[in-house]
Amino acid sequence: MRTKLADLWKPAMGINIKDLKHGIYLFQFYHKDDMQWVLTNGPWAFDNLTLVINIVKAGEDLIKVSLNEVEFWIQIHDLPYDTKNNSSIWHEYMRLRIKIDVRKPLKRKTKIVKKDKTEVVVTCKYEKLGDFCFICGLLTHTERFCNKKLETADGGITREWGKWVRAPPRRMTGNSISKWLRAEGDGDWG
Numbered sequence: 410m411r412t413k414l415a416d417l418w419k420p421a422m423g424i425n426i427k428d429l430k431h432g433i434y435l436f437q438f439y440h441k442d443d444m445q446w447v448l449t450n451g452p453w454a455f456d457n458l459t460l461v462i463n464i465v466k467a468g469e470d471l472i473k474v475s476l477n478e479v480e481f482w483i484q485i486h487d488l489p490y491d492t493k494n495n496s497s498i499w500h501e502y503m504r505l506r507i508k509i510d511v512r513k514p515l516k517r518k519t520k521i522v523k524k525d526k527t528e529v530v531v532t533c534k535y536e537k538l539g540d541f542c543f544i545c546g547l548l549t550h551t552e553r554f555c556n557k558k559l560e561t562a563d564g565g566i567t568r569e570w571g572k573w574v575r576a577p578p579r580r581m582t583g584n585s586i587s588k589w590l591r592a593e594g595d596g597d598w599g
């Protein structure tokens with residue numbers, strides 16, 4: 410995990426990763442920009458399990474740091490929109506950055522109130538969502554380790570969540586060109 414995350418994050422000033430106790434790690438950054446980049450560009454996963462990350466201030470008791478929230482980009486689908494203006498793909502969904510409480514099941518739908526005060530139920534899809542339990546909708550375990558499943562007789566299990574809670578990979582707009590590529594005749598080279 411140390412190697413994989415360090416390679417993924419590429420902190421300019423380096424990183425130190427300590428294994429504190431089962432499943433809890435301390436990531437020490439040597440520059441605040443490196444830390445900020447990791448916090449802004451999450452959520453992150455290892456082995457497809459979401460990392461719950463929080464900041465530890467200098468001198469703060471590690472046990473008191475809460476590890477209950479993860480920020481996700483969610484896509485709101487089935488948004489009501491002006492049917493006269495449906496020519497653009499921009500109306501497909503809306504993206505919101507929201508904090509998820511990992512102690513609560515993932516919301517699959519949410520209510521929004523329109524200008525005319527009527528309510529509409531819209532579908533939420535989560536970007537970069539790793540493994541989670543399709544029975545409980547919780548990020549903290551997978552079905553194999555689900556207490557609800559272990560305590561329920563065969564056939565009594567219903568899966569109200571599924572892969573569809575994950576947002577499909579975002580469509581690239583325009584041509585994706587590496588910033589490292591240069592056109593021929595684009596300035597002097599040396």
Ligand SMILES: [Zn+2]
Nearest residue numbers: 542544545555
């Ligand atoms: Zn479960």
